[in-house]
Amino acid sequence: MNEYGNVENRIHHKHEQTGAEIITYWIRDKIFMGRTFEEYVKGLITPLNIAAGLVVLAGLYLILMRFVFGLTEVTEASNEQPWGLFLSWGLFTGVPFSASGFVVGTAVYIFGLKKYQPIVKNAILLGLLGYLFAVVFLMIDLGRPWRIYYPMIISFGTASVMFLVAWHVALYLSVQALEFSPSTLAWLGMRKVRKMVTGMTLGLTIFGVMLSTLHQSALSAMFLLAPGKLHPLWYTSYLPWLAFISAIGAALALVIVVSKLTQVFMKDSADSHYLESLDGITLGLGKAASFVLFTYVGLRLISVTHEGAWGYLNTPFGHWFLVEITLLGILPFLFFYGVQNRNIGLIQFTAVLTMIGIIMNRFNISLIAFNWQLPNRELFFWKEAVVVAAVVIIEILVYRWIVNRMPVLRQHPDYIGDEH
Helix, strand or coil: CHHHHHHHHHHHHHHHHHHHHHHHHHHHHHHCCCCCHHHHHHHHCCHHHHHHHHHHHHHHHHHHHHHHHCHHHCCCCCCCCCCCHHHHHHCCCHHHHCCHHHHHHHHHHHCCCHHHHHHHHHHHHHHHHHHHHHHHHHHHHHCCHHHCCHHHHCCCCCCCHHHHHHHHHHHHHHHHHHHHHHHHHHHHCCHHHHHHHHCCHHHHHHHHHHHHHHHHHHHHHHHHHCCCCECCCCCCCCHHHHHHHHHHHHHHHHHHHHHHHHHHHCHHHCCHHHHHHHHHHHHHHHHHHHHHHHHHHHHHHHHHHHHCCHHHCCCHHHHHHHHHHHHHHHHHHHHHHHHHCCCHHHHHHHHHHHHHHHHHHHHHHHHHCECCCCCCCCCCCHHHHHHHHHHHHHHHHHHHHHHHHCCCCCCCHHHCCCCC
């Protein structure tokens, strides 16, 4: 009788602890990846993580100083030179690379290219984080984040380019969050909600394509308002088209490079289907990138001719333009050669060069060749570089955190055959 009573007490005690045990198990399984808190923290203490943490702490301190004492605490911006790295890197460079979600999503969900299905969730995640952190950089530069809705509702009219960009970025960020949510919902085990959101995939993709097409071009269309400030070799009425086409090339290059990095550094978070399909996918993306960059370079040369700007070539800015256009000009041939010879390594290397070329182009438009006639220019302050490095590291850490836990590079075992 006593023995039975003890067993009954243990069963009763177990039922009393069920709720707490479930929460503890959930945190350990979902957040700490099956390890105890002590094991998890110990695993984080590596030389690379410590170095990244120091940079992040320095950046967060400078961001705090910016919001406490103003923008001049971390930049040397002025009325003549209104922006530096925060917008040149975070917005004008970050947004084109964030087109990965709409480019790969369009290929898979609209054109039915199921070959690229293994990378679509990763591409959407890259796009989502790219837009999210572009907004972060924008808030650091503009300040007063509680007034973020002003460009959308109060400050500008519907004819303003900033009104267009603000609404498009806000809506597209929301669309990408919904597009990626099936992975999050699968991780959380919310099958019914996931099924509902997955049913919206095609509609979300179409809406996202419309938004991304418009705002990728609108972002560079802002520079059409400053014909005297942007150097003639970069100022052209073709800017919206050039921005849109180059964003597609940037997206393809980013997906190629990140896919290779995940194959090397995050293969434990990927399944065999993802890893085995990357070579074929890389060849397909390389072929698309070759076509896109041929188109971009041709249109870029036509734009210089159309604006009658060839006379500036024999100047320091003209020499710098030749560096940019030469780099971008050889890229489609390298992609084409790599695809024809099935040289995966060359395609991946060319994708890295493509990222460098697109970054160079966006920096030239927004920073280097902007306000080119000013006698004395400070392009950026060293504190800006620290802040940018810190935010980029945070973005990488967020990406790593998500991929290590959610079914991004792999199929969730409970949803095999039901992946969107």
